[in-house]
Amino acid sequence: MDKAQQTVTGKLGYRDIKREIFRRIRSNEWGPGTQLPGEVALAEEFGCARATVNRAMQELSDDGIIERRRKGGSHVKLAPVRQVKFEIPLVRVEIESKGAAYAYRLLSRSVDTAPRWLTKRLGLTPDAEVLRLKCLHLSNNTPYQFEDRWINLVTVPRARATDFSGISPNEWLVSQVPYTNAEVRFSATRADSGVAAALGVAEEAPVFLAQRTTWLAGSPVTHVRLHFPQSYEMVANY
Numbered sequence: 001m002d003k004a005q006q007t008v009t010g011k012l013g014y015r016d017i018k019r020e021i022f023r024r025i026r027s028n029e030w031g032p033g034t035q036l037p038g039e040v041a042l043a044e045e046f047g048c049a050r051a052t053v054n055r056a057m058q059e060l061s062d063d064g065i066i067e068r069r070r071k072g073g074s075h076v077k078l079a080p081v082r083q084v085k086f087e088i089p090l091v092r093v094e095i096e097s098k099g100a101a102y103a104y105r106l107l108s109r110s111v112d113t114a115p116r117w118l119t120k121r122l123g124l125t126p127d128a129e130v131l132r133l134k135c136l137h138l139s140n141n142t143p144y145q146f147e148d149r150w151i152n153l154v155t156v157p158r159a160r161a162t163d164f165s166g167i168s169p170n171e172w173l174v175s176q177v178p179y180t181n182a183e184v185r186f187s188a189t190r191a192d193s194g195v196a197a198a199l200g201v202a203e204e205a206p207v208f209l210a211q212r213t214t215w216l217a218g219s220p221v222t223h224v225r226l227h228f229p230q231s232y233e234m235v236a237n238y
Contacts, residue, residue, distance in 0.1 A: 015176060017046050018056035022178045025065060025076050036066065036074040064217040065178055077217075088174050088182070088212070091147075095139045103138040106165045107198065111153070118150055121213070122220035129153050131160060133169050136198050144232075146198040149224040155216060169222075179214040179221055186210050186234075195227045208232050 021042075024030045036042075039057065043050040057074055060066045068074045095102040114122070114130045124130075135147040149169050151159045156177055164172065189209045196203040208228040214221040 014052045014055040014059070017042070017048065017053060018059055019175055020046075021056060021060060022065060026178070030076050032076050034076045036076065038073065060178075063178055064219075088170075088179075088214070090174060091137045091145055091168070091170055095137070095144060098139070100139040101141070103141065104168050105136045105138070106168075107134040107136055109133055109164060111160065114150065118223060122152065122223060124152065124154075124220065133164055134194075134198075135164070135168055135170075137168065143199045143229065146195055146227040147224060148227070149222060151222045152220045155219045155221050169224075173214075173222060177216070177221055179216050180218075181215040183213045184210065185212075189227075191227070199227060199229050201229055206230050208234070 021030075021036070030036060036057075037045075039050050039053045042053045046053065057066065057068065061068045061074070065077060066074050067077050092102045092104070110132050111129055112132050114124050114128045116126075118124065118130065119126060119128060131151040131153055133147070133149045133151070135149070136143060137145040137147065147168070147170065151169065151173075153160055156173075158176075159169075159172075162172065187209050188206060190204045191199065191201055191207045193203055195201075195207060196205065199207065201207065207230060210226040210228075211224070212226070213223045
């Protein structure tokens with residue numbers, strides 16, 4: 001059993017089991033069309049109740065990742081989950097890997113009708129509701145990243161009832177909601193009044209902007225704008 005499996009084994013949380021099953025699917029350990037082990041076998045492997053596995057499998061089915069057939073077992077859908085190549089980074093891990101102390105603040109939370117530019121970008125209906133979250137991530141108590149995020153409540157309805165005051169949407173989405181496609185754009189921009197106040201920089205100061213959109217089997221999950229102060233340095237390892 002590999003390290004990731006050992007981390008999950010013995011835990012009773014359906015979310016941990018869901019995350020591990022999706023990890024195996026995304027890594028192609030269980031490729032498209034593969035019949036998954038039965039709930040009894042998985043419950044034995046993870047050391048939990050069968051009902052816990054059932055809940056994890058049901059959410060994976062609701063998310064469009066697996067297909068459940070009565071008396072036919074569960075199979076990985078033939079949708080191109082294996083095409084996911086981009087790993088969404090956790091800002092907490094990024095900060096802590098540098099030896100700094102991480103802190104998170106939820107600045108605002110609201111359910112709104114999606115603005116016109118977002119409906120066009122994500123292909124939403126004009127009256128689509130989205131959860132908008134503005135958050136600040138800090139490194140050693142210094143603003144590191146200002147996050148302005150919209151979550152599509154049609155694709156991720158349970159986000160509506162989630163309290164993001166204790167966990168960032170970045171971390172929650174990575175652990176709870178799979179995705180099949182992602183688009184990332186990088187650019188330089190100038191801080192408007194809201195970004196300037198959050199990052200503690202002058203208005204109109206140059207900042208680094210990363211925009212990321214994810215989809216699940218063609219359905220938009222989230223769009224986020226991540227602003228960094230001018231001192232930020234992006235490093236990519238391959």
